Amino acid sequence: MINVMQPTLGQEELDAIKGVFESNWIGKGKLVSDFEKMYAEHLGTTPDHVLSTNCCSEGLFSSMHLMGIEPGDEVIVPTVSFVGAGNAVCVNGSKLVLCDVDPRTLNARAEDIEKVITPKTKAILLLHFGGIPCEMDKIMPLAEAHGLKVIEDCAAGVWSKYNGHALGTDGDMAMWSFDAMKILVCGDGSILHFKNPEVREKADKWLYFGLEAKSGYENSVAQKWWEFDISAYGHRAIMNNVTAAMAIEQFKKLPMFMKKREAVHNAYNEGLKDIEWLDLPLPLDEGSRSSFYFYHIQLKNAKRDDLARYLRERDIYTTYRYFPLHRVPHYGVGGDFPNADYAADNTLCLPMHQSLTEEEVQVVIDKIKEFGKMYC
Numbered sequence: 186m187i188n189v190m191q192p193t194l195g196q197e198e199l200d201a202i203k204g205v206f207e208s209n210w211i212g213k214g215k216l217v218s219d220f221e222k223m224y225a226e227h228l229g230t231t232p233d234h235v236l237s238t239n240c241c242s243e244g245l246f247s248s249m250h251l252m253g254i255e256p257g258d259e260v261i262v263p264t265v266s267f268v269g270a271g272n273a274v275c276v277n278g279s280k281l282v283l284c285d286v287d288p289r290t291l292n293a294r295a296e297d298i299e300k301v302i303t304p305k306t307k308a309i310l311l312l313h314f315g316g317i318p319c320e321m322d323k324i325m326p327l328a329e330a331h332g333l334k335v336i337e338d339c340a341a342g343v344w345s346k347y348n349g350h351a352l353g354t355d356g357d358m359a360m361w362s363f364d365a366m367k368i369l370v371c372g373d374g375s376i377l378h379f380k381n382p383e384v385r386e387k388a389d390k391w392l393y394f395g396l397e398a399k400s401g402y403e404n405s406v407a408q409k410w411w412e413f414d415i416s417a418y419g420h421r422a423i424m425n426n427v428t429a430a431m432a433i434e435q436f437k438k439l440p441m442f443m444k445k446r447e448a449v450h451n452a453y454n455e456g457l458k459d460i461e462w463l464d465l466p467l468p469l470d471e472g473s474r475s476s477f478y479f480y481h482i483q484l485k486n487a488k489r490d491d492l493a494r495y496l497r498e499r500d501i502y503t504t505y506r507y508f509p510l511h512r513v514p515h516y517g518v519g520g521d522f523p524n525a526d527y528a529a530d531n532t533l534c535l536p537m538h539q540s541l542t543e544e545e546v547q548v549v550i551d552k553i554k555e556f557g558k559m560y561c
């Protein structure tokens with residue numbers, strides 16, 4: 186079976202975890218702050234803008250509280266979004282307002298967002314589809330003009346850049362995912378970025394019960410260490426040294442992962458370029474960099490489901506992300522989203538991970554061509 190996504194883990198991660206076992210402290214500790222520092226540098230910023238948490242979805246949920254979004258406020262979310270984005274808005278008692286997306290990139294554009302802004306709009310929760318940057322040069326001025334917070338779901342954008350800087354650093358808050366299906370994986374884990382360090386301080390408390398001093402896990406208080414003080418209520422959503430040890434080793438491998446993913450991307454581009462019934466991913470804007478999380482093709486002949494089945498019967502697994510939220514009845518948000526409908530019905534994400542061999546990529550290309558000869 187050729188997987189659509191797959192982690193790459195090895196002896197280095199095992200050795201690092203062994204070291205955590207031997208240290209006898211598997212909870213949140215030095216490795217977590219080491220990882221936060223590494224990631225801050227990777228984003229081109231300082232640690233006072235960065236905080237880890239246990240998963241990217243926690244970042245989405247917490248963004249509502251941290252950005253001051255209240256029940257009744259409207260939050261704009263592209264209908265092609267991760268389910269956690271929709272849930273974050275609804276759990277907060279806020280109103281989920283969906284917008285359409287670009288039919289090719291599956292990213293919301295400023296024009297899509299502008300159409301659904303009302304006086305009650307408080308924030309935009311953007312998704313950078315597959316780590317491909319949205320047009321932040323148009324979205325940020327629009328948000329500023331209307332006084333809206335910008336939250337960026339960069340879950341798959343671990344390597345992405347926009348206009349020469351790290352993706353996720355334009356908006357007020359952003360989050361990255363290191364779950365089992367992402368590029369850098371550590372089981373579960375996430376980094377959050379805050380434009381304002383004061384919000385990062387607030388988040389630090391919010392993600393650990395609202396505790397003032399961290400005696401709970403740092404144990405550095407000299408006396409009466411059982412006493413505590415809280416200044417607010419909060420969740421308990423932190424990384425630990427086991428997952429951080431994995432994350433650090435994976436982080437070191439990131440440039441190598443990216444080289445491989447880019448090679449797969451280029452091989453697909455080359456192998457599929459002459460197929461007239463296919464649209465391939467668009468080239469990126471100047472100054473942007475992708476994380477090559479998806480390789481999404483679009484069928485112009487309404488045969489996406491047939492191709493997915495054809496490949497699956499030949500042991501090639503593909504998928505479509507992200508099922509549009511307007512098609513989920515429980516959200517109760519109807520409306521006309523023609524581009525998202527087009528994307529959801531015609532887009533297929535091909536196998537894309539750093540363990541794919543050249544031969545496997547060639548098999549995928551050959552089978553797509555074979556399908557074309559028989560049915561297109």
Ligand SMILES: *Cc1c(COP(=O)(O)O)cnc(C)c1O
Nearest residue numbers: 240241242267338340362363364
């Ligand atoms: C994976 C993913 C998430 C959630 O990440 P977790 O770390 O699993 O909570 C959020 N948004 C997008 C776009 C994702 O792909």
